[in-house]
Amino acid sequence: MKFFQRLGRSLMLPVAVLPVAAILSGIGYWIKNANGGSDNVGSAFLSAAGGALLDNLALLFAVGVSIGMAKKSDGTSALAGLVSWLTLTTMLSPTTMAALTGVAVDDVDAAFTKVQNVFVGIICGLIGAWCYNRFKDTKLPDALSFFSGKRSVAIVTAGLSLVVALVLMFVWPFVYGGLVGFGEWIVTLGPVGAGLYGFFNRLLIPLGLHHALNSVFWFDVAGINDLNNFLQGSAGDGVYGVTGQYMTGFFPVMMFGLPGAALAMYVTAKTTRRKVAAGILLSGAISSFFVGVTEPLEFSFMFLAPWLYLIHAVFMGISLFVSAILPVRMGFGFSGGFIDLVLGWANPLAENPWIILIMGPIWFVIYFLVFRWVIRRFDLKTPGREDDDVLDDEDESDAAPRGDFRVTAERFVAALGGRENIVELDNCATRLRMEIADVDSVDERALKRAGAAGTIKPGGNSVQVVYGLNVQFVRDAMEDVIAGRGSSAGQRTRSGAVAAPPTEALAVVRLTRPVAGRVIPLSDVPDEMFSAGTMGPGVAIDPAGDVVTAPANGVVESIFPTGHAVGLRLDDGTELLIHIGIDTVDMKGDGFQILVSAGQRVRTGDRLVRFDRSKIVAAGHSPVTPVIVLNNPDARVDLT
Known part of the structure; x- marks a missing residue:
């Protein structure tokens, strides 16, 4: 499970560049549409710029996964991932396979024409990360000392990639056939398949495995490639009325449904706690509406009220099912938020996007009414409804100041059992992901008082702390705390003044x-x-x-x-x-x-x-x- 959680986190690195492609392609489509459907210099330039990322997405996965799966990567693992990618894709290319088998290039198995995909990119990233973790500290004899340590990583990666390429020459056609068969089976289910995908997408969020599921439907792993085809518009392999069916249903839920759930949790909060709840729920609703980042809001009730989260997963499945039935198709470059909706509106594969603006308010009402009724009926402990003895311990006045990441980091480190107790530290889009020596020493209440939205213990020595979109800054500050480094010079205070760092020698x-x-x-x-x-x-x-x-x-x-x-x-x-x-x-x-x-x-x-x-x-x-x-x-x- 730990492996898949790290993999899910790592997939966010290449996915994070997709908003750039979406913005470039979206603006290009708007210009083209304003020009009567004809390309001009501006639209062609921007579309080509967006395509530069989309056409090399699998390579980005190879590099991103190699960075994310490496322990304390310093960039050497990224080079290893690139080496693995170049080796594998060259060895498995139709030209190489034709030369090895003695057949014409056109007669090579079709599977080898689809080698440069995200699935192979992930394999290359895993190879690069493993070689980095295993050989970065290798010491060779003095005569070969130049190749010791990190210099040996790329060399070993190339050798291992050759072995994997040899195996894939025989295995890949069967793997490819299986993935295509799975994709074709989902396609045969039509709207039901889309609904099942939406349901399991949400259920896997707590485990961080939803990105692996997304790769099957959004990218060219099983031949669906929904996201990439949509962003390429008429220049790609997308089909009007079909492409986008595995993305459309996210928009009404992320833009309207979850904000409706936030409002329901706010109105059901205790009167004395509504101000506290509003701070959590409003920021989460804004994030969900504009950019489709739902984790801050989902984690606010995921563990406090798991049955409510199950209802949310069912609603997401229904939304994708209904969207697939209706004549509406829309896609995104990052997630189903307002920005992606605007950018994709002029995409030639967008079908009746205005229907989303009708579905959205309906889902807002459904989420609000259902969440409010369930919360009150079963007295669920959503934000602002915690028991009084818990409220006293988690008072807002003692929460870590949002934005002062050094303070937050110090309190997190203390609540996690101290510097020595944190074995590994990493983060994804909204969560800190850690390996803890003694999990029992983790103080979950102290973490929440210090600003955490929630704490997850998936098993073993793994601990995840949900913080929000600024989690990267908290992680950086925690690394400084763990290493014993002081605050960075010129840190800006909450009052706006630039303050000098505290003197470390001042005991x-x-x-x-x-x-x-x-x-x-x-x-x-x-x-x-x-x-x-x-x-x-x-x-x-x-x-x-x-x-x-x-x-x-x-x-x-x-x-x-x-x-x-x-x-x-x-x-x-x-x-x-x-x-x-x-x-x-x-x-x-x-x-x-x-x-x-x-x-x-x-x-x-x-x-x-x-x-x-x-x-x-x-x-x-x-x-x-x-x-x-x-x-x-x-x-x-x-x-x-």
Whole structure:
């Protein structure tokens, strides 16, 4: 299972270039359509540019898979994938096969005319990645030392590819025949086949295996090539009224259905939690509508309410089934969002695309009504409906600031059991994918508090953390944290100012006591998130005073509307959180008076917040105030 999950992730690398091809081809079609259906310099130029990617898509898969499947790839694996591709496709070309078999080129088995496809590209990528993983550290005798290590990878790859090519000379015709037979069987099912594909496409999302299924229907693995044929328009092998049937049904669900589900989850959320739910659901709905990226929204309820996700998969299947019956065909270069719909509107293979705009609102209503009824009927714990004891632990005020990836990374690393516990780290479009030494040490609640949309444990030592479209930046920051590197110079703060990086050598952060009272160790704070150091190192104060002041010179990075917490970036780059009381967000600002604003520069002793200790105690909360360093896990706070 781990292998297929990595493979599914790797397939996203070449797929990610398809939006470029879609934009170029889409604009070309618009220009051609505006020119009365005739090509001009502009349309021909853009169409050719889009075709440059589409015509070499299989090669992109060979390189992309070799990068994605390699462990800590540095580009050598990509070269290995390219070497494998060139070797295999040359050895299996009709010209080579004709020379080896002694027959005319025209009499060579038709399977060898279809060697340059995504399936073979994936095989080449796997060969390149395996050779890289196995031989990148190989040490040869001194006489051959020039070819040691990574220099040996491409050589070994070429040799192994020759062996695989020899095997494929006999196996490929049978494999090709089987794939074509499978594709033809799906085609014979007509709309039912399209519906089954849509259903299983969604079911495989949690496992990351949906990309492997997509390759059968969207690319030239089984002779369907739905996506590529559509993007090539009249210049390709697409058939008007047929091409696009395995893509059309995604548009109404991604653009309208899932946003309807988001609205249903919002209106069924608890009143006190709707603001939190709105932040999760609105961003997910926008992403789904415009670009067809559905994972942030799907993962918001996939594991909280799995039966609801099953309903979603069934609806996707029905949408593809209905779309295949109707006289409507549309395709995309990336996913079924608004941008791809606009770009594909003028494609000569697009049939009645306006019907999608009628189907969409219908699916919006269906998703909204069904999701709302099921959530209420079975009391499903969708976003904003979690149990109260969970809500206290996962309060929005303690979530990692979105956009400050260094802070998020540090909290993720801590919640995953520390640097030593993370064996491998990678990411796909929305998820961190990791191998963890001790899975039991992973704190899922801490991950969610730090900004994760969900956590998946597929089995073994694999752990996946769902974050969203900016996951690449979180991964980069986590690699810095794991390697012990500091924040990058010139990192932009949330207030818009450019701050200097924290000094790594600064083991002690010396501060003026921000509030009068008794200093206590962080381990004595009556909240596991703080006491366990998940948020970061620091100390706490049992306050005797009623005013929180700036403990050093800096800038107010953030101040929560309820007034119970203040974030500061000090002049030395240290990020500091002062959290007044425990669970005091529940007081909704009662007893707190904000005296500064975000972005304001402060000096040591400047007043930040006035609070009423007696109200905190009367509300049943602890007034203990943690002072946390957010961006230096090795720091020690010294209050004077």
